[in-house]
Amino acid sequence: MPSNKAGKKVRADAASALEGLTRDGMTVMSGGFGLCGIPENLIVALRDSGARNLTVISNNAGVDGFGLGVLLETRQIRKMVSSYVGENKEFERQYLAKELELEFNPQGTLAERIRAGGAGIYGFYTRTGAGTIVAEGKEQREVNGELFVLETGLTADLAIVKAWKGDTEGNLVYRKTARNFNPMMATAGRVTVAEVEELVEPGVLDPDQIHTPGIFVQRIFRGKDYQKRIEQRTVRKRGVV
Amino acid sequence: MPWTRDDLAKRAARELRDGYYVNLGIGIPTLVANYIPPGMDVVLQSENGMLGMGPFPYEGDEDPDLINAGKQTITELATSSFFSSSDSFGMIRGGHINLSVLGALEVAENGDLANWMVPGKMVKGMGGAMDLVAGVRRVVVVMEHNSKDGAAKFKPRCELPLTGANCVDMLITDLAVFERPDRKSKFKLIELAPGVTAEQVRTRTSAIFES
Numbered sequence: 001m002p003s004n005k006a007g008k009k010v011r012a013d014a015a016s017a018l019e020g021l022t023r024d025g026m027t028v029m030s031g032g033f034g035l036c037g038i039p040e041n042l043i044v045a046l047r048d049s050g051a052r053n054l055t056v057i058s059n060n061a062g063v064d065g066f067g068l069g070v071l072l073e074t075r076q077i078r079k080m081v082s083s084y085v086g087e088n089k090e091f092e093r094q095y096l097a098k099e100l101e102l103e104f105n106p107q108g109t110l111a112e113r114i115r116a117g118g119a120g121i122y123g124f125y126t127r128t129g130a131g132t133i134v135a136e137g138k139e140q141r142e143v144n145g146e147l148f149v150l151e152t153g154l155t156a157d158l159a160i161v162k163a164w165k166g167d168t169e170g171n172l173v174y175r176k177t178a179r180n181f182n183p184m185m186a187t188a189g190r191v192t193v194a195e196v197e198e199l200v201e202p203g204v205l206d207p208d209q210i211h212t213p214g215i216f217v218q219r220i221f222r223g224k225d226y227q228k229r230i231e232q233r234t235v236r237k238r239g240v241v
Numbered sequence: 242m243p244w245t246r247d248d249l250a251k252r253a254a255r256e257l258r259d260g261y262y263v264n265l266g267i268g269i270p271t272l273v274a275n276y277i278p279p280g281m282d283v284v285l286q287s288e289n290g291m292l293g294m295g296p297f298p299y300e301g302d303e304d305p306d307l308i309n310a311g312k313q314t315i316t317e318l319a320t321s322s323f324f325s326s327s328d329s330f331g332m333i334r335g336g337h338i339n340l341s342v343l344g345a346l347e348v349a350e351n352g353d354l355a356n357w358m359v360p361g362k363m364v365k366g367m368g369g370a371m372d373l374v375a376g377v378r379r380v381v382v383v384m385e386h387n388s389k390d391g392a393a394k395f396k397p398r399c400e401l402p403l404t405g406a407n408c409v410d411m412l413i414t415d416l417a418v419f420e421r422p423d424r425k426s427k428f429k430l431i432e433l434a435p436g437v438t439a440e441q442v443r444t445r446t447s448a449i450f451e452s
Binding site for chain 1: 287288289290291296297298299300302303304305306307308309310311312313314315317323324325326327329330333334363364365366367368369370371372375376402403404405406
């Protein structure tokens with residue numbers, strides 16, 4: 001693991017940011033909700049690294065040919081931990097052919113497992129999933145007449161996240177709903193690499209407005225050629241209230 | 242005449258109260274937003290990390306960084322706030338959301354809900370549904386009364402894997418509305434769609450309910 005050296009975090013691009021961090025069989029957290037707030041550059045760089053048999057923790061699995069779909073196409077993912085994977089035909093094909101392992105977590109449980117992992121918490125009891133197949137094989141405990149399930153914290157060898165702005169110290173600011181899973185994942189990677197649309201000098205970002213403090217980020221770079229695809233383009237006509 | 246999709250949304254909207262924080266599921270529940278009574282303050286939560294969801298953007302104003310949980314482009318309001326997924330589900334699990342409207346595959350007479358998985362079919366995942374039914378104070382389900390082959394969907398027990406146990410407070414179907422005052426009580430038939438009789442509802446329902 002690279003040391004967390006303040007002032008020495010900036011890399012030129014995605015490939016150099018991942019240098020020395022990837023290996024077969026590793027666990028990777030990848031931020032985003034649908035295609036919103038995904039680390040587009042780092043996903044492609046992870047593909048180009050050639051690392052295989054990956055376990056990928058991500059709320060969704062991208063779409064065919066974009067986002068995590070890129071890593072599915074090249075068969076680099078062995079297992080996905082997600083809450084919803086409905087938008088990807090190649091995913092479905094590999095899953096039904098038993099080439100891909102899948103672990104579903106309720107979305108809030110997934111978010112909290114990552115938060116717990118990053119915060120050094122072994123596990124927590126939640127009402128979510130109690131009495132359902134999600135609780136199978138897990139400890140359940142009745143408290144005051146209500147049933148709770150023990151869920152454990154999650155960490156990863158590598159977390160790849162996307163922010164709007166970041167500074168050279170690794171402080172991050174997200175934009176609108178592109179925040180989603182990125183802040184928790186930044187805390188739960190043994191190494192966290194962030195790509196940002198704007199990379200600025202220290203002092204430019206208001207310290208009161210920082211979402212992810214730089215201690216959680218080991219490497220940072222300015223991403224390029226963002227596609228920011230929209231999955232469901234819904235609009236209203238002008239002049240209609 | 243059975244209620245249409247919009248009628249179901251309209252009926253569900255009557256469960257809104259001034260000042261409520263509300264989460265709407267995908268499908269018919271999303272339409273509930275079109276029937277918020279004028280003058281009523283209702284804040285819509287989107288579980289991907291937003292409170293105060295605005296309407297769809299005008300053509301050309303779409304922002305890929307601003308979507309709802311159905312991945313649709315939306316807008317923000319003066320009252321909006323953004324937050325992480327863990328804060329979002331803290332709100333949901335922590336009981337801070339007043340009402341959730343969700344779709345269903347099956348509802349049981351004991352309030353069990355199944356809406357995420359059909360064994361043998363490709364399962365897309367539960368998304369945030371299990372967290373919503375586990376944490377939101379009042380859960381309203383809207384669904385077709387029967388499946389396409391006519392089978393009852395309001396049943397003695399769910400046969401499909403559960404989303405949550407004993408979590409439904411109100412069921413609105415195209416034929417009728419069922420409600421219970423608390424989660425220890427039985428469901429009661431409280432309304433019928435125009436021209437639908439209680440007897441017709443009974444023959445098309447396998448769940449036991451009061452009337």
